[in-house]
Amino acid sequence: MTAPLLSLRGISKSYGQIHANRDIDLDVAPRSIHAILGENGAGKSTLMKLIYGVEQPDAGSATWKGEPLALASPADARRKGIGMVFQHFSLFETLTVVENIRLVVPGAKSDLAQGIRKLGRDFGLEVDPLAHVHSLSVGERQRVEIIRCLMTRPELLILDEPTSVLPPQSVDKLFETLRRLRDGGVSILFISHKLEEIRAVCDRATILRGGRITGHVDPRDHDAHDLARMMIGRDMPQPMPAVAHSGGEKRLEIVGLDHRPDDPFAVTLSDISLTVRAGEILGIAGISGNGQSELAALISGETVLPREKSERIFMMGKDVGVLDAAARRRLGFAFVPEERLGRGAVPEMSLVLNSLLTAHPSGLLKRGLVDTPRAKAFTEECIRQYDVRTPGSETEAGALSGGNLQKFIVGREIMLSPKLLFVAQPTWGVDIGAAAAIRRRLVALRNKGMGILVISEELEELFELCDSIQVIHQGRLSPPLVTRDTRPEEIGRYMIGAHTTAEKVPA
Amino acid sequence: MNALEFIVAGMLAAATPFLLAALGEMVAERAGVLNLGVEGLMALGAIIAFIIVYHGGGHLLGFLAAGLASAALSLVFAVIALGFRANQVAVGLAIGILGQGLSALFGKTYESLTVKGLPKLSLPWLSDIPVIGGLFAQDVVVWLSLAATVAIWAVFAYTKTGLVVRAVGENPKAAHALGYPVIAVRFAAVAFGGVLAGFAGAYAAVVYTPLWADGMIAGRGWIAIALVVFGTWLTSRIFLGACLFGAVSLASLAAQATGLDVSSQLLSSLPYIVTIIVLGIISSNRRLLKLNGVASLGEPFEQ
Numbered sequence: 001m002t003a004p005l006l007s008l009r010g011i012s013k014s015y016g017q018i019h020a021n022r023d024i025d026l027d028v029a030p031r032s033i034h035a036i037l038g039e040n041g042a043g044k045s046t047l048m049k050l051i052y053g054v055e056q057p058d059a060g061s062a063t064w065k066g067e068p069l070a071l072a073s074p075a076d077a078r079r080k081g082i083g084m085v086f087q088h089f090s091l092f093e094t095l096t097v098v099e100n101i102r103l104v105v106p107g108a109k110s111d112l113a114q115g116i117r118k119l120g121r122d123f124g125l126e127v128d129p130l131a132h133v134h135s136l137s138v139g140e141r142q143r144v145e146i147i148r149c150l151m152t153r154p155e156l157l158i159l160d161e162p163t164s165v166l167p168p169q170s171v172d173k174l175f176e177t178l179r180r181l182r183d184g185g186v187s188i189l190f191i192s193h194k195l196e197e198i199r200a201v202c203d204r205a206t207i208l209r210g211g212r213i214t215g216h217v218d219p220r221d222h223d224a225h226d227l228a229r230m231m232i233g234r235d236m237p238q239p240m241p242a243v244a245h246s247g248g249e250k251r252l253e254i255v256g257l258d259h260r261p262d263d264p265f266a267v268t269l270s271d272i273s274l275t276v277r278a279g280e281i282l283g284i285a286g287i288s289g290n291g292q293s294e295l296a297a298l299i300s301g302e303t304v305l306p307r308e309k310s311e312r313i314f315m316m317g318k319d320v321g322v323l324d325a326a327a328r329r330r331l332g333f334a335f336v337p338e339e340r341l342g343r344g345a346v347p348e349m350s351l352v353l354n355s356l357l358t359a360h361p362s363g364l365l366k367r368g369l370v371d372t373p374r375a376k377a378f379t380e381e382c383i384r385q386y387d388v389r390t391p392g393s394e395t396e397a398g399a400l401s402g403g404n405l406q407k408f409i410v411g412r413e414i415m416l417s418p419k420l421l422f423v424a425q426p427t428w429g430v431d432i433g434a435a436a437a438i439r440r441r442l443v444a445l446r447n448k449g450m451g452i453l454v455i456s457e458e459l460e461e462l463f464e465l466c467d468s469i470q471v472i473h474q475g476r477l478s479p480p481l482v483t484r485d486t487r488p489e490e491i492g493r494y495m496i497g498a499h500t501t502a503e504k505v506p507a
Numbered sequence: 508m509n510a511l512e513f514i515v516a517g518m519l520a521a522a523t524p525f526l527l528a529a530l531g532e533m534v535a536e537r538a539g540v541l542n543l544g545v546e547g548l549m550a551l552g553a554i555i556a557f558i559i560v561y562h563g564g565g566h567l568l569g570f571l572a573a574g575l576a577s578a579a580l581s582l583v584f585a586v587i588a589l590g591f592r593a594n595q596v597a598v599g600l601a602i603g604i605l606g607q608g609l610s611a612l613f614g615k616t617y618e619s620l621t622v623k624g625l626p627k628l629s630l631p632w633l634s635d636i637p638v639i640g641g642l643f644a645q646d647v648v649v650w651l652s653l654a655a656t657v658a659i660w661a662v663f664a665y666t667k668t669g670l671v672v673r674a675v676g677e678n679p680k681a682a683h684a685l686g687y688p689v690i691a692v693r694f695a696a697v698a699f700g701g702v703l704a705g706f707a708g709a710y711a712a713v714v715y716t717p718l719w720a721d722g723m724i725a726g727r728g729w730i731a732i733a734l735v736v737f738g739t740w741l742t743s744r745i746f747l748g749a750c751l752f753g754a755v756s757l758a759s760l761a762a763q764a765t766g767l768d769v770s771s772q773l774l775s776s777l778p779y780i781v782t783i784i785v786l787g788i789i790s791s792n793r794r795l796l797k798l799n800g801v802a803s804l805g806e807p808f809e810q
Binding site: 073074075076078086090091092093094095099103104239263310 | 667670671673674677678682683684686687741744798802
């Protein structure tokens with residue numbers, strides 16, 4: 001191996017009692033795509049923050065092109081030629097795309113706008129430079145992030161879970177971009193927990209578990225199973241086999257629903273039709289920002305339809321269009337929203353109080369007052385069954401990591417034993433062990449006859465879970481595709497709107 | 508001179524204290540800092556300028572000293588609110604009261620004394636137009652304030668400096684991650700706001716009504732803070748708002764002078780009533796506030 005571009009020796013970082021990184025040695029070769037593989041909480045993000053200068057290590061040393069490297073700030077890192085594409089907290093919503101980029105890249109607005117358009121064309125990262133970021137979808141925002149980074153011409157580019165919001169075609173395109181960048185002399189640190197992706201695009205992989213390195217491997221020499229074992233320290237749980245069902249009764253039916261939201265930035269839904277039957281999981285695929293959140297709000301009851309639009313949404317056979325969220329829940333509906341903090345849970349309240357938010361009708365009240373012992377027992381049961389890592393049931397919801405909070409919320413809703421369960425992004429940010437457990441649980445519930453609707457951006461997940469899949473694109477829903485008979489490429493075509501919807505399959 | 512001509516001619520001068528203080532507060536708020544001490548900063552600037560002008564130091568020196576003094580007091584606010592991350596509302600109120608107290612203390616022996624104001628500079632031809640001609644005869648501070656308004660607007664619209672201030676106000680964490688010194692930007696924004704509040708006070712005391720009376724700022728600092736929301740953090744709207752308040756406060760004077768049969772207390776409370784009504788209307792438009800509001804306003808930043 002040639003002299004490494006970046007080399008870390010004995011890097012450690014603790015936050016109070018928690019050792020986020022312990023004794024990390026890492027060499028990144030020039031012109032390589034190097035994967036950092038690990039579960040949520042394994043210390044990947046901390047390590048990247050140390051490399052990018054957001055935080056400083058407690059111990060250890062780093063060299064960059066053979067010279068000692070000490071980074072005081074991200075600006076320092078950028079000057080050296082290290083760029084990072086963040087997942088969170090990095091775009092300014094009230095600024096336009098080009099203004100966001102101008103904060104990092106010197107140059108006049110018009111030149112930058114031209115550069116943005118050119119990069120968009122070259123790498124399939126199309127985005128309107130003059131659009132305000134708050135009007136962009138999550139997917140488009142990520143494109144802005146990537147463009148912003150590419151425009152600083154880095155020698156080392158750190159990408160934090162870059163594929164999570166892209167459709168399969170764009171993932172391939174992105175990989176092509178990354179290979180081109182590598183051949184042009186840029187090294188890439190690719191953080192991911194998606195094993196197949198790492199095998200497809202990376203030359204090297206470093207695996208982290210519990211803040212320590214558990215292996216440096218060439219991912220092409222190992223199959224996904226091996227990598228997973230190194231990552232989680234045990235074998236992957238097997239997916240639960242789905243029992244074949246003949247269609248049960250209709251639990252949710254939407255018929256030809258059109259909806260134009262009041263919010264000027266929201267997506268207008270047109271002609272939405274779908275059916276979820278008992279003992280069936282229907283998945284909704286699509287790139288984020290194509291109407292998922294608007295559709296979710298209509299189903300959950302957060303958006304109530306006007307009276308004149310009756311007979312559009314049915315739950316358990318009842319027209320629920322004008323009913324609010326609580327009334328729909330009383331019919332046996334449960335909902336796990338996409339945003340955990342603020343919609344799925346109240347961050348400042350304890351887990352017990354958060355259980356009460358939706359579970360109070362299931363025996364947690366006594367004569368209208370909170371039955372504290374029972375609420376506590378319910379919460380502790382949920383924590384135990386769903387492997388929520390928390391000091392106890394009195395912990396504030398906001399103190400849990402994203403993945404653990406998700407496990408808690410999904411668990412809470414499942415414990416209500418609803419007839420119809422609607423889960424948006426069931427395993428977002430959840431580590432793969434726990435994600436597999438959540439999926440197993442969903443399939444088990446389906447086998448017992450629950451009707452389940454899942455919105456997800458992860459195609460692998462939908463293929464593992466669902467009986468059939470519909471794709472949402474620009475507020476329109478594709479006909480249902482039976483999962484067994486379709487392929488990711490086909491779903492992908494619908495995701496980017498390349499599929500003609502003329503050949504409608506009868507539902 | 509009829510009432511209309513009176514209002515047209517005096518509107519800009521009456522608006523200037525509101526305008527300067529509100530623009531300063533707008534800059535601080537856009538960086539994410541809510542400084543409620545504007546009233547006190549203006550009061551301090553007013554007395555400092557008055558003392559210097561009274562003792563023959565001249566208006567230029569008076570304005571400079573007022574700006575410096577108010578900036579210094581606003582930096583005390585910044586050290587406590589940004590450095591020690593104390594609650595911005597509480598610290599702002601305390602600093603405001605301190606400023607008013609200092610103003611009363613220094614002003615004790617100057618009560619009811621007068622100084623000479625500034626001459627009007629007329630634009631040739633334009634100032635001879637009937638009715639609106641008065642608009643084009645203003646003192647130098649008014650002209651400079653108009654220039655400053657345009658300059659501040661341009662900084663936010665076109666320059667990277669303005670972009671950085673907005674970025675810090677909207678998402679300090681991301682700005683920090685990009686390598687911008689969040690706390691330093693906020694200190695600078697607060698100090699700039701302090702300088703303008705000092706100028707605003709100085710204008711009120713040594714140009715607009717060149718007579719010292721304790722409490723002469725009379726709530727104009729508070730209206731300036733309201734004006735920032737009124738203008739949804741946009742320079743152009745704040746300018747229009749300031750003009751409106753200038754006109755309304757003159758209108759009540761004009762109405763009293765023409766002997767209109769309305770109680771004078773009601774007329775002089777007009778600007779405040781208008782503030783409440785307009786704020787109510789603006790706050791009911793949530794989309795407007797969402798698009799222009801400052802996301803991190805009033806929140807301390809911790810790295």
